[in-house]
Amino acid sequence: MNDDKIVDLYWIRSEDAITETSIKYGKYCYGIAYNILADAEDAEESVNDTYFDAWNTMPPHRPSALSAFLGKLTRRISIDRWRKRSAAKRGGELAAALDELNECVPSHENVEQDVLAADLEKRINTFVNDLPTAERRVFLCRYWYLDSISAICEQFGYSQSKVKVMLHRTRKALHNCLVSEEYVL
Amino acid sequence: MNSNQLIDAIGAVNDAAVLDAKAFHYRGDAAAARPQFRKMTVGVAAVLAVLLCIVAVAFAVDQEFRAAVLSFFHISAEDYVERVPVEDQPLTGDDAAGKNITVTRVRVPNNGHAANGLFAICSDEIEYKQGSHYDLYKQEGGELVKLELQSTRRDFSYNGTAYGVYLEWAEDKEGRCALGYVELPDSVTGQYAVLQFVPGTGEKLLLLLDGKYPVIIDLYEDGVQELIPAAVMDELPFLKAVHITRDGKYLLLNAGRYYCAAIGTEPLTCLDELCGAALTGCSYIGEGIFSCHSLTGGAVDEADLAAYVRGETPASPIDFGMITTWNVDVQQQAAGVVGSTAATAFTNPDALWHGTERTEPFSPGLVYVPHDEGAYMLEVDGERHIYVVDLRSGERNMIEGALWPDVDWPYAELVGSPEGDKLALIQRDATNGSLCHLSVIDFKKMRLFAIERDTKEVGNEHYADWFDNDTIMVDNNVTDETGHNTGDSWYYLYRIY
Numbered sequence A: 001m002n003d004d005k006i007v008d009l010y011w012i013r014s015e016d017a018i019t020e021t022s023i024k025y026g027k028y029c030y031g032i033a034y035n036i037l038a039d040a041e042d043a044e045e046s047v048n049d050t051y052f053d054a055w056n057t058m059p060p061h062r063p064s065a066l067s068a069f070l071g072k073l074t075r076r077i078s079i080d081r082w083r084k085r086s087a088a089k090r091g092g093e094l095a096a097a098l099d100e101l102n103e104c105v106p107s108h109e110n111v112e113q114d115v116l117a118a119d120l121e122k123r124i125n126t127f128v129n130d131l132p133t134a135e136r137r138v139f140l141c142r143y144w145y146l147d148s149i150s151a152i153c154e155q156f157g158y159s160q161s162k163v164k165v166m167l168h169r170t171r172k173a174l175h176n177c178l179v180s181e182e183y184v185l
Numbered sequence B: 001m002n003s004n005q006l007i008d009a010i011g012a013v014n015d016a017a018v019l020d021a022k023a024f025h026y027r028g029d030a031a032a033a034r035p036q037f038r039k040m041t042v043g044v045a046a047v048l049a050v051l052l053c054i055v056a057v058a059f060a061v062d063q064e065f066r067a068a069v070l071s072f073f074h075i076s077a078e079d080y081v082e083r084v085p086v087e088d089q090p091l092t093g094d095d096a097a098g099k100n101i102t103v104t105r106v107r108v109p110n111n112g113h114a115a116n117g118l119f120a121i122c123s124d125e126i127e128y129k130q131g132s133h134y135d136l137y138k139q140e141g142g143e144l145v146k147l148e149l150q151s152t153r154r155d156f157s158y159n160g161t162a163y164g165v166y167l168e169w170a171e172d173k174e175g176r177c178a179l180g181y182v183e184l185p186d187s188v189t190g191q192y193a194v195l196q197f198v199p200g201t202g203e204k205l206l207l208l209l210d211g212k213y214p215v216i217i218d219l220y221e222d223g224v225q226e227l228i229p230a231a232v233m234d235e236l237p238f239l240k241a242v243h244i245t246r247d248g249k250y251l252l253l254n255a256g257r258y259y260c261a262a263i264g265t266e267p268l269t270c271l272d273e274l275c276g277a278a279l280t281g282c283s284y285i286g287e288g289i290f291s292c293h294s295l296t297g298g299a300v301d302e303a304d305l306a307a308y309v310r311g312e313t314p315a316s317p318i319d320f321g322m323i324t325t326w327n328v329d330v331q332q333q334a335a336g337v338v339g340s341t342a343a344t345a346f347t348n349p350d351a352l353w354h355g356t357e358r359t360e361p362f363s364p365g366l367v368y369v370p371h372d373e374g375a376y377m378l379e380v381d382g383e384r385h386i387y388v389v390d391l392r393s394g395e396r397n398m399i400e401g402a403l404w405p406d407v408d409w410p411y412a413e414l415v416g417s418p419e420g421d422k423l424a425l426i427q428r429d430a431t432n433g434s435l436c437h438l439s440v441i442d443f444k445k446m447r448l449f450a451i452e453r454d455t456k457e458v459g460n461e462h463y464a465d466w467f468d469n470d471t472i473m474v475d476n477n478v479t480d481e482t483g484h485n486t487g488d489s490w491y492y493l494y495r496i497y
Helices: A003-011 A016-037 A040-057 A066-084 A092-104 A117-130 A133-143 A149-156 A160-179 B003-010 B015-022 B042-061 B063-072 B125-129 B230-235 B271-275 B302-309 B454-458
Strands: B101-108 B112-115 B118-121 B135-140 B143-146 B150-158 B161-171 B177-183 B195-197 B204-209 B213-218 B224-226 B241-244 B250-255 B257-262 B281-286 B289-296 B322-329 B334-342 B365-368 B376-380 B385-390 B396-403 B412-416 B422-428 B435-442 B447-450 B461-468 B471-476 B489-496
Touching (some): A003 A066, A016 A040, A016 A092, A066 A092, A066 B003, A066 B015, A092 A133, A092 A160, A092 B003, A117 A160, A117 B003, A133 A149, A133 A160, A133 B003, A133 B015, A149 B241, A160 B412, A160 B422, A160 B461, B101 B118, B118 B177, B135 B177, B150 B213, B150 B224, B161 B204, B177 B195, B204 B241, B213 B230, B250 B281, B257 B281, B271 B322, B271 B334, B334 B365, B365 B412, B396 B447, B412 B461, B422 B461, B435 B471, B435 B489, B461 B489
Antiparallel strands (some): B101 B489, B112 B118, B118 B135, B135 B143, B150 B161, B195 B204, B204 B213, B241 B250, B250 B257, B281 B289, B322 B334, B365 B376, B385 B396, B422 B435, B435 B447, B471 B489
């Protein structure tokens, strides 16, 4: 079933909407959730919560890209679930990604005040759009989809070493971008 | 600002970029070399051989002809061929005379990369950005030689769905083959589309349909071969990885738990169940035997580990746990324990992600466990002696006269060769990410080859990887301040023999 028809099912409040979403995007959402949570049961629950959120959001929302919409819901729900878990149970790719992203965080000497979330989103979006194509794809696979390095290597046919170098440089560029004069509030 | 805010902000990146990252962009693929000759009409092959000889002779003797050909490929004649004499390369370690290592360097345009012993080069900048058509080359003595691309379209139906796949590929005389272009239907590219030549066959390609159904298509004949019944695959959770063993006989799946199956004959075997443990990895030893391993114990405290990687003394000593290995005979459906060894920060996944600042030496124990392919593990003791464990027999032998290099482990990685009988130890510089240390351990010869390069001092060497099972390659190019290539790359190929 195409995406428009699935969205129509949500709008007419048909429960088939959930079934069709599950058939078409169930594994996709589960993959995102599992990357973050590294736990089958938690990932399954996050996917179910995604369907619930989608049901509550459509209508009034009519997403232009259903897969991206569902992916964003799953990502946010899974990250929230990860944060609520005990420290002992944390792990998975999110823990690694957060650790890596620490390199990008400007020191307080360089930034007068923390930026507002909306400003930060805008800056990140601009930064990502300005990246060369290959670097942008690898960066998003790592920090949006929370893919493991080895999964990224498989997807793009790159070596681990190459992916790590690309990410290292992109993080460095992001750090420079965040501390540069034009981005300081 | 903190990394949590950053990860949330990245979540709001525009939909187009998010979808583009997961769309299928073919960027050249590697596939295992095969021993057999591929199907080809003898008459056509003979005619091609004669033509190639004529072209090759003309290429060699006629500068004008040579320049014209190279110009066509956007490569200038002057800088196209350059071989570095072995005697000019300072190779140290136990091979100071360079007797066991040869080095060749090949100039590769910016829009190119190595792919399983071949080079994939895209001559069109727009097509390159779109991840489109690649021409394929082999290298001979430092020269790039273009291979003839072949193409096919395969239409088939599987599990009630119709698929159409278009492929371009090439193969050299030694059986190295790679794909130059792939067009897949959306349903295949939605999640995870493994494309791997089946080792030992050449004309067969592994494909993962709808992210979960592994099948083999033949590049020369119609039809599709189901590897695991669709109903069985539907029962498995999210599929993380699929691999065909180097002998082309078995399929290894990672779906949270590890599974294997003999292609075309046996049902799916759950390796976790046979070993009675939650496995953390598997590799194929050969002859139907899989080496499986599991990490137990060593539940590291986050605060302790964070202190450890900062070089501080943790509140309690770090226990990285133990790694137990089993050998599983798939035909006999039997598993036997090989042994247990202390894990290290190299082999405990929970420790790895913390390692961004640590500069102290690692703790002794297992530093390398093979994945997918390989019959050898590597251990290091407190005095840096290196031990190779043969997983077939469990034998543990020291590499005479070699000590574990003094590397900073957060910036080091261990990369097994495609057949798993060699291991590259690669370390990048902590500040600029450029390649510094490079050595290779040959498990069969029980030797450590340290590869010293004058070229590393310049800081233009960025990454290393296996070019083929005997050759480690180093990518050398000039980058701007943002780390992007400003021109062509030199690939240094160090062949260990």
